[in-house]
Amino acid sequence: MDIRIGISNSPREISFETAQPAAEVEKVIADALGSDAKFIKLVDEKGRIYIVPTASFSYIEVGSETARRVGFVA
Secondary structure, three states: OEEEEEEOOOOOEEEEEOOOOHHHHHHHHHHHHHOOOOEEEEEOOOOOEEEEEHHHEEEEEEOOOOOOOOOOOO
16 A cells, blocks of 8 residues: 655655555544644554654555456556
């Protein structure tokens, strides 16, 4: 699943793929924003950890969990 996080006052975004289910990622983000947590922590498919301060969120896009198709579509 693809995750894109827009950072305020920055022209770039954080973009990575994770094996976590969409519901779990949404819960982590909602819990952090609801409890005034200072940061969120997410892990990508390669095991890298992303720690992002919640105060700098511009937007968060959580992609679908569908597998990508390979090849030509007729």
